[in-house]
Amino acid sequence: MQRTLSVGVRDGLHARPAAQLVRLAKSFTSAVVLERGGATADAKSPLKLMLLGVKEADEVTLRTTGDDAAAALEQIAAFLGGAEAGIAPAPAAAPVIAASVAPTLAETGRRGVPASDGVAVGPVHVHAHPGLPEPLGRIAPEAAPAEVERFHTALADTLASVSARAGTLPGADLQPIVEALADVAGDPEWARLVEERIAGGADAVAAVLLAGTDVAGRFEAMDDAYARARAEDIRSVSRAVVGTLLGWTATSLAEVPAGAIVVADEVTALDLSGAPLERIAGFLCRCGAATSHAAIVARSHGIPAVFGWDEPLERLATAKVVALDGTTGEVHLDPDAATIADFQARIRARQASVAALAPYRTISPRTRDGRAVTVAANIGSLRDIDPALEAGAEGVGLFRTELVFMETAELPSEDQQTAIYREVIERFRPRPVTIRTLDIGGDKPIPAIAFAPEDNPFLGWRGVRMCLDRPDVFLPQIRALLRAAAAGPLRVMVPMVSDIDEVHAVKALIDTCRADLAARGVAHGRFDLGIMVETPAAALLAPALAREVAFFSIGTNDLTQYVMAADRTNRQVARLCRPDHPAVIEAVRLVCVAAAVAGIPVAVCGEAAARAEMVPILVGLGVDELSMSAPAILRVKKQVTEIWAVPPEARP
Template identity: 50%
Template structure:
């Protein structure tokens, strides 16, 4: 046993594990180079067959997981099957093969990387984490083309803690689960799919530990605490004893938390606090309910607009929103209108380059400048509202004029639908409080809307001038910073005076340490990643 090495990272999935280290270092596919001129069409045919094989395999995996009751995992593979069958990705690969006589394997990896980088640059952490999905699917297609094995991860022969630079969904799908004690990865965030799948499977995980992980590759034993966000390679006897005590306590707590899934969110003295889920696609709705979600506090709509040749139609959007509303029945579902930063192209929309797209043309600013785009989405939301308890909220608001203009569009869309004889439902409108300007002007904004939803992720970084993706600034990026708490307090006070409610839908809403602050300040709805819901309800019951 070597010298103990502490690896600090992101607390991705709660739980404690101790076991032998298993280093997973996959070798990616090595596609052949250019193809002869006369073989181009055959290369394209090979590519199409590979795409179909991968798409079918992903769909079968999704069906198997859904049948086994693993809805959240199934949704990941369903999304991957859609990526594999994306006609725009296929067209770009085939163009590269025809015009540059590039091998299909190399072409699909290159196109996949271009797509992945566009996702990775997005300010929304959930959408940025989708970069790994695209890379994963592209690598599977390339591997199918070269006919090589996908990885050696199936060789895990005893219960172990896996150390890896990164783990993709296709990797985790092949893992012999009874032999996986925990994950420690160099890359990743709480919203990356390795984190989502670890939480879904109940496997402790620490991600984002960085280059230090390589120093642990020679370790015999690894102990990790997924709740605290750190691991120890080659722990000494005292550390092992400490982790063993934590493991027993963690196992007992996990069993206890199951009892909190479907209770109502209330404080010990009876104050009602709704505990809702953040969703990124309709496929996640049923899984959220299984974790005890009492509604949807944030339904991101960006998934409808990503990587396609044309903007989504009103019918396509209506079907997606209606699907979530019908799953949740009488429970509230809050749809956030489109919030794509200036770093990301939308089909048919001319977007000038911006030096700082995250402070640029995004959210309500873009929607008001593109009324056709905005009104198509509002019409779809109004129609879906006829099927359940739907609400809408506008992101990136900085002033009253924006809210009034947005509401005017909303009412005009309602009148249009009524004149057409198209059913639409009642629809409360709210705003996200994610800029210091919105928090400072909360008193004025509260007179214009039915609710506030505090987007803590952006509010923190804009208030503290600290990019939440910058590792060097992690110590500055704090939800409990006095300036952030003061803006939240002011927002809640303004809402109370106006008689409207306040929710929170950023990472802080599911943070055990922040929940007491938010409730004390006046937040009455907390929206979070579904697996965080039982713990949040337990914390509320003790306040």
């Protein structure tokens, strides 16, 4: 079976979505092959997928062969169409410039590749990896089996080390990156390439280096900057395995002094996984790109970075102080007093801008006419809690529980879910947490649930429809939510509601679960039940639904695509997928009016909640809560305090 489609995955199949797609493909017994531009790749190999160089909006052909080919085709096609929930795209603010095409000093004076905004001045901290052995080692043919075994032992040790490191990372950005690198290192295709070179007479160290250089070169030859930057991942994996083979102590950034500028040939995700990021003032690297994992992490942590600086590391290592501007790419080695003063003035200006938002961290914002508007966080995992709290989130407006289900090959148990939900509630207590019940369907596949083929999964068996048909999936989640509710204030909302009978059915199941827990003496609590308003049916039935639930939460992403009958992953109709379209605004207005009559609050948890032009519109319509990703929270809090919720003609 086969299907041709346009890829909707943000930034294409780079390391993280490739790893997620591989896990999905491996959940089927069928063979899964992806074709792009005449080249094909086994979808169960992350390395082959990455080398295919699939970009967002590329046209690809998906082929499946085997007993479960139809289900595999539907679910993987849905993933490729953009249903890879929870994969964070690279921030769009930074220019996409690869180090391999970076302008040189002779062409531009004193500028490199701007990779992460910000200004820094500080002492140099050189981060250098050990030199690789030269010449490369050779072995006799009879030594090849032992050398292959030596390689596999080192690879297993490296994988164990990388996986252990991934499990202890504090940041939501680094953990999935390092996990994806572990998947690449464990790819049988990678092992095959190394084994081929051992068979050709190279020892294990030489074979790893040769295979790594070959694969990195293939990435660097691609026409897409994001794909070229994946050469960094391959070099990082190769270096880690070589280090294990040679018994090196891994080079670490753990001892970097506070306020230092890290100077290096290249900084990788593995390097950063052991780094105290709060102590690093900036990065200056000879290699790397604005699309590299190091750049992505630097931006998410507010660390200025300049890459593609065309001077030997030996020259950079002689500098005592570096001043750099990650917005413009400007760099000064051992700057004079006037330059230092200039950069310090720039730093103070940026700090003043950030400081202007800082007071809003503890403010519960009110509009200029006194109306309170809650600004909460959207989260998808426990890793998102700290950034949300640090940004001053007034609770959680959306916890996407589907990510809990997507991270394992089997359904998470009731106890596992209880522990996760309880931790979120306890961390935010006394602020309320809103958890969405499982929003999985044909457009958001998970390995543990089989979905029949659907011609249009966006209009198919998803959300509450699937949950009501699968009590074996839904009842453990409800019981887990009731048990977690004993830890603090909890609101639970049901997705994809289009009929009032669905609400009645959910209520009946909640009563059944509550009675079951009580009969067994299991501690539990109560939660407010609400619904996601994301179908036109729910918007039109809002007056009746408002009498049945404790709150509404508007999912503007789906509501927009359903109101406009325009697939939000289809670029040809993207102009119609606008939350500010009059038809969508009218649907939101109807929901807010119905909620006001019933005396229940309305939240918005779709992307529109963080859009500057939409905030005054939504608040003016009567929305009580805006929920968004952590980086937008302070800005939106400030904006709320600057707008009028009451229209001019109604003001006193």
